[in-house]
Structures are given as C-alpha cells and as structure tokens.
Amino acid sequence: MVHSPAVSLAPEWLVVPEDPNALAPTVWPASAHRDAGDAISIGGVSAIELVRTHGTPLLVLDEAEVRARARAFTDSFTAAASAHGTTAKVYYAGKAFLSTAVARWVTEEGLNVDVCSRGELEVALAAGVDPSRIGFHGNNKSVSEIERAVQIGIGTIIVDSAVEIERIAAAAARAGVVQRVLVRVNSGVHAETHDFLATAHEDQKFGMTFADAEIAVARIREAPGMEFIGLHCHIGSQIFGVAGFRESASRVLELHQRLLAGGAIPLLNLGGGFGIAYTSVDDPTPIEQLASEIVAAVADGCAELGMSIPQLAFEPGRAIVGPAGVTLYEVGTTKDVRLDSGASRLYVSVDGGMSDNPRAALYGAQYSARLASRAGTDAPALARVVGMHCESGDIVVDHEYLPADVEPGDLLAVPATGAYCISLSSNYNHVPRPPVVAVSNGRSRVIVRGESIDDLLARDAGISTNEGAR
Known part of the structure; x- marks a missing residue:
C-alpha cells in the first residue's frame, strides 16, 4: 500500500x-x-x-572513520596553532564512547584521552594509554579517585571546586609528587544548544565563576605538591559555528591575563562540543575551519591583551566517534x-x-x-x-x-x-x-x-x- x-x-x-x-x-x-x-x-x-x-x-x-576523524582533528589544530606560533593538544572525550579498542585507535592517531570517572580511567589504563596523556574531569571526584589518579601519574586533573584543591594537595603529598592541574571556569557564554547540553552558564554544576577561580588559583599556587598550568572552559555540546567559542575565549583570556601576575600559565583548554550531522539538514562546521577560526580568535585576543598565545587544548568526543x-x-x-x-x-x-x-x-x-x-x-x-x-x-x-x-x-x-x-x-x-x-x-x-x-x-x-x- x-x-x-x-x-x-x-x-x-x-x-x-x-x-x-x-x-x-x-x-x-x-x-x-x-x-x-x-x-x-x-x-x-x-x-x-x-x-x-x-x-x-x-x-x-x-574503525577507519574514527581514525580518520581523530587524525583530522590532530592535524587541523596542530596546523592552526603552528600558524600562530604555538602548539595544540587534542584530547578524546571518553564520555562520548569509551572502550579499550577506541582508546587505542585515538591514541595511535595522536590524541590524548580525557576521563571523568574511575571506570573511564581504568578503561583507558587497560588500553595501555600512558597516564601522562590522560586528563581527569568531573564535578564530584572522590578522594579515592583523586588518590588513584595521582598515584598513577595522571597528566592533569581539572579542578572543578575549591574542595578538590585540598584533596589533590593531600594526595600529592602522600605520593610525593607535584600534580599538574587546570581550573575549570564558566565564561557565561551560552551554547546554541539544548539547555541540558549548555555547560558554561553560571547557574549549573560545572566549574567556577571568574571570581571564585581567581581565589582557587591563588590557593593552588600556595599549596605544595600542585602546579597550576592553565584554565579550562567548555561551553556546551553539539555546537555549529565558532561564534560561541570566539566569545568564550575572549572572556577567558581576560582572566588568563589577570592571573599572569602570579606566574606563568602555559595552557588554555577550550573544551569541545563540536557538532555533527544527525539529519541531512544539519550543517556542521568543517574541522579545518573550526581549528583555523578558533585558534585565530585566540591569537587575536592575546594580541589585543598584549600577551603571548599559550599552548592550546581541545576535547572533541562526539565529532570523532559519533x-x-x-x-x-x-x-x-x-x-x-x-x-x-x-x-x-x-x-x-x-x-x-x-x-x-x-x-x-x-x-x-x-x-x-x-x-x-x-x-x-x-x-x-x-x-x-x-x-x-x-x-x-x-x-x-x-x-x-x-x-x-x-x-x-x-x-x-x-x-x-x-x-x-x-x-x-x-x-x-x-x-x-x-x-x-x-x-x-x-x-x-x-x-x-x-x-x-x-x-x-x-x-x-x-x-x-x-x-x-x-
């Protein structure tokens, strides 16, 4: 019929x-x-x-699609950063989908891995991922999770609240190491996406306000066993275009400049959230264009503020495996x-x-x-x-x-x-x-x-x- x-x-x-x-x-x-x-x-x-x-x-x-997209992100952001005299790291956001096979594919293509739970961490380790290439996210990292991360020599922990500072400092002291950390901030930029997917507005569970972040950074710099290496900001998920990234970067760079008075800040992590096509009418921004325009916006912002462009990091997940x-x-x-x-x-x-x-x-x-x-x-x-x-x-x-x-x-x-x-x-x-x-x-x-x-x-x-x- x-x-x-x-x-x-x-x-x-x-x-x-x-x-x-x-x-x-x-x-x-x-x-x-x-x-x-x-x-x-x-x-x-x-x-x-x-x-x-x-x-x-x-x-x-x-598998070939995952690998090709991982290479495209690495190559595009590396080339864009090089054009402005800096370097870029790309982390695969494991929350999108993580298995030992996928972890091996993306790391073999040059990516690092970010995790946000003990389970994700253990999957990455079971895949043979070098702990120094792992970043640990999450708004409620437990004491045991932080202990495990510090003990294995995790590359970075992204601090999401003041409570975590004391936990990381204590774990680092017990392990006798210096733990590298970033501080996650809310730029106030709303991603053009569903409310449940927007993660940079102020009234939500992730990150800190700029004022709270300044206090947190000062505490980290005073604490033994911790090294503050940069700021982190993620504005949401399934985002088309670069306008939101451009505005968010501009605001975060102003905070970055103020914090430079207390010491060097080698890294700026702008998160991920790059959109993909789910239907034939979706029009995601090409990877090469995303990289070129976002890095150029950061370079322009740094030039206006009279400071050197830091090393950059990005965290695509959906755009690689989706x-x-x-x-x-x-x-x-x-x-x-x-x-x-x-x-x-x-x-x-x-x-x-x-x-x-x-x-x-x-x-x-x-x-x-x-x-x-x-x-x-x-x-x-x-x-x-x-x-x-x-x-x-x-x-x-x-x-x-x-x-x-x-x-x-x-x-x-x-x-x-x-x-x-x-x-x-x-x-x-x-x-x-x-x-x-x-x-x-x-x-x-x-x-x-x-x-x-x-x-x-x-x-x-x-x-x-x-x-x-x-």
Missing part, C-alpha cells in the same frame, strides 16, 4: 526525499553504501552479514496511525530503543533512518521509529520518511549513533545492552560484548539456592 506523505505532521525542516533509500553523505560513515543487493554496507561488511553474525540491536563502529557509529535494528511491527484530520503517520517498532539510545527521550534529539537489508520500492511515508519499551517517550527517530513498504523482519539502520548512545545505555525493562562491533576492511569483530539474560540475572542477589528460598 502506498502512503501519502503526511505533510501536516512533518516538521518544517524535514524534506520529502526523492529517494527514501539514499544515504546522505554528511550523516553516514564515508564507507557506507548500498551493495549489489541493495543492503547497506559499512566498512566493507553488509548489514545482513553483521546481523547474521552478531544479532540485533547492534552498534557498528567504522559519525562512525550506525545502529542496526530489526523491525518487529508496523502501524499506520490515521488522525481525524486525514493525516497519517507510519509507526515502525524495532527491537531496541531508549535502552540503547536514550538521547531522543532525554534531549528530543533527532536522528535519521534507512532500510538496511534492502531498498524499499514504495513512495516515502512519514514515519516514526519507536522502541520496544513500555514508555510512550521511547522514540528512536521522531520524524523520517521511509519507504511505505517497510515491514516486519526488515533491518533498519540509524546513523550517527557512535556517541552518547551506548555510553548512556541502560537495562530499562531488563533489556540486555547490545554488543559493539568494529568493522574494518571487510571484517567485523566484537569490541564490547553484549549482555545476555543470564548476565542480568547474575546481578540479582535474590537468585540463589539459599537466599531465594527464604
């Missing part, structure tokens, strides 16, 4: 595609294409083969919902959902979708891809045009799921979390094992011969 596009239910940004099987190149990994049988292939491996081997749901990561990820699902049911107005929407239910990607529920995030096991033959129908959870907000793709002949048993692919999907995943409704598979040169391998029902039951302390009988 051919469904007429329900334009009245579609958002203004969503365009009816000429071909609902086409893959928008800005959204999919560079290797993604339809093979001779019209199935989607990623990294040289067919979606059909991937599902036959690993099942669904399944997160597929294109576009490399594609999630594969199997369609379970379809339902054509018709309203009294005559408009209709095709509901496509898949065997995953908010347990493997909660971003739509948390942020209203938009995604794209395509049939992955074949090409559809019907005209495009306005569809909503939903998960299998007992929750009305369990939406995977809110608005999309899919071939109207999508049916149970089809495979569906959702691109740009490499970041903040598996890392935010849960066992809601006691659904096991899916495996993560890397593809490269026509081969696939599991890099994070999927959970089984037995894994879930093993955590239930009431399931034992003795306890269960009581």
